[in-house]
Each structure stands twice: as C-alpha cells, then as structure tokens.
Amino acid sequence: MASYLRSWLYAQTPSDVPNTPSIVESAPHDSDGDTETIHGGDDTDDMPPSFPSVNSAQRIASDKFTENGIPMILTDTQPMLPPPPPLLAQRQPGISSGSLAVPLTTIKPPAKSSKRGKVALAPGHGPLDWANLKKSGQDLRGVDTFLRVTPSMLRRHNKREDAWAVFNGKVYNITPYLSYHPGGERELMRVAGRDGSKLFALTHAWVNLDYMLDGCMVGFLTAEPSS
Numbered sequence: 001m002a003s004y005l006r007s008w009l010y011a012q013t014p015s016d017v018p019n020t021p022s023i024v025e026s027a028p029h030d031s032d033g034d035t036e037t038i039h040g041g042d043d044t045d046d047m048p049p050s051f052p053s054v055n056s057a058q059r060i061a062s063d064k065f066t067e068n069g070i071p072m073i074l075t076d077t078q079p080m081l082p083p084p085p086p087l088l089a090q091r092q093p094g095i096s097s098g099s100l101a102v103p104l105t106t107i108k109p110p111a112k113s114s115k116r117g118k119v120a121l122a123p124g125h126g127p128l129d130w131a132n133l134k135k136s137g138q139d140l141r142g143v144d145t146f147l148r149v150t151p152s153m154l155r156r157h158n159k160r161e162d163a164w165a166v167f168n169g170k171v172y173n174i175t176p177y178l179s180y181h182p183g184g185e186r187e188l189m190r191v192a193g194r195d196g197s198k199l200f201a202l203t204h205a206w207v208n209l210d211y212m213l214d215g216c217m218v219g220f221l222t223a224e225p226s227s
C-alpha cells in the first residue's frame with residue numbers, strides 16, 4: 001500500500017510536491033490500524049488541529065469566527081469581548097433570555113378554578129390557631145364524659161351550632177373545627193349527623209384526623225338498643 005502511494009505521488013505531480021511527504025507505515029496512536037497517515041515532513045509542526053474543523057457545521061453556523069473561518073485567538077493580554085446584550089424586545093415570560101435577569105414568570109395570575117380548592121380561612125383560623133385552641137384547655141367536646149352514641153342520637157346533632165360526625169367508629173363534635181377547616185365549613189357540614197368515614201377517606205385520607213380532633217371526641221358509635 002505504501003509503495004503504491006509513493007509511486008502514485010511521484011508519477012502524478014513530482015514537481016508540484018516541493019516538500020516531499022514522508023509516508024509513515026503505521027501511526028503509533030492509530031488503534032484501528034487500517035489507515036496510513038501522511039505527514040508534511042515538518043517535525044516542528046506541533047499546532048493542534050483547528051477545532052471546530054475548518055468546514056464544519058459549527059464553524060459555518062457560528063458568528064464568532066472571522067470571515068475566512070479562522071477563529072480569533074486572543075493573546076494573554078487581550079481582554080475577552082463582552083457577551084452580546086440580551087435581546088430585550090424578544091424576551092418572553094417563562095423563557096430564559098440567557099441573561100441573569102429575573103424571569104418574567106409571575107406576571108400572569110394563576111388560574112383560580114379548582115373544584116376542590118381550599119377556602120380562605122378567617123384571620124386567626126389557621127392550622128396553628130387550631131393547635132393553640134386545642135392546647136388552651138377550652139372545652140371542645142360539649143359533653144362531660146365519653147358517650148355511647150346511637151345512630152338516632154347522632155342524627156339529631158346536624159346543625160351548625162351542634163354538629164357531630166362519626167369517623168372510624170368515633171364520634172366527634174365538629175362544630176368547633178368548622179371555621180378552621182381548610183376545605184370550608186360547607187364541605188365539613190356534609191357529614192354532620194352521620195358517618196363521614198367514607199367521604200373523609202375519599203377526600204384526604206392523609207389528614208391525621210385522630211390527632212386533629214382528639215380534643216373534640218364525644219364517644220363511640222354503638223348500635224341502637226334492641227327493644
């Protein structure tokens with residue numbers, strides 16, 4: 001292969017090749033071994049190959065190169081050019097312009113419609129306020145002792161001012177909690193005077209009801225006495 005190339009080169013343009021290239025039989029770093037590298041014969045040529053290569057797509061697409069496609073190489077003392085100014089006219093909310101400016105993501109108010117949204121609680125009726133009320137020692141049960149509550153008894157406590165509900169067999173006085181409920185009084189009143197276990201589990205089973213309403217417990221649900 002090498003002898004063929006050599007004879008071909010001399011046969012074609014012997015006068016056009018002033019620096020007769022030497023043909024290296026196999027490049028020391030060629031791992032695949034299927035190519036032969038032709039060097040210009042200049043042993044002092046330590047210039048790394050230009051990157052991106054001269055006719056590459058990167059170089060064509062980039063405007064950071066000079067007209068002849070050769071990159072501008074700065075000396076150590078030359079300052080780097082400043083980055084181009086952000087195109088303010090083209091800035092869009094939520095889309096980065098590449099600058100360090102705060103993204104304009106919050107100019108649009110969030111959509112309000114939500115079927116099971118939280119309601120705005122009255123001032124002083126947040127979760128911490130409820131925790132403080134429980135700790136205050138105020139009577140939230142409305143009964144002196146735990147009761148056995150029958151379904152007929154339960155049904156009578158269905159008014160806002162006197163609302164009981166059953167969750168997992170335990171009867172709670174939910175009236176004190178109504179104005180603290182993040183889902184609103186109306187939602188909680190749906191279970192007044194009845195067993196709300198299923199609705200509660202379907203709505204937000206992750207809420208620790210036992211802990212939140214422990215101070216409101218009235219008693220246990222029992223069957224009607226047989227007559």
Ligand code: HEM
Nearest residue numbers: 116117118182183187188191196199200203207209212213
């Ligand atoms: C069973 C009848 C009830 C219904 C229909 C109901 C409904 C709702 C709704 C619609 C929300 C707002 C949406 C949400 O935060 O995901 C909510 C939130 C909440 N409810 Fe209820 N609720 C009920 C009972 C209770 C009870 C008994 C408690 C506890 C004492 C409670 C505690 C909470 C809490 C802590 C949140 C906020 C949840 C969160 O931020 O993830 N709810 N409820």
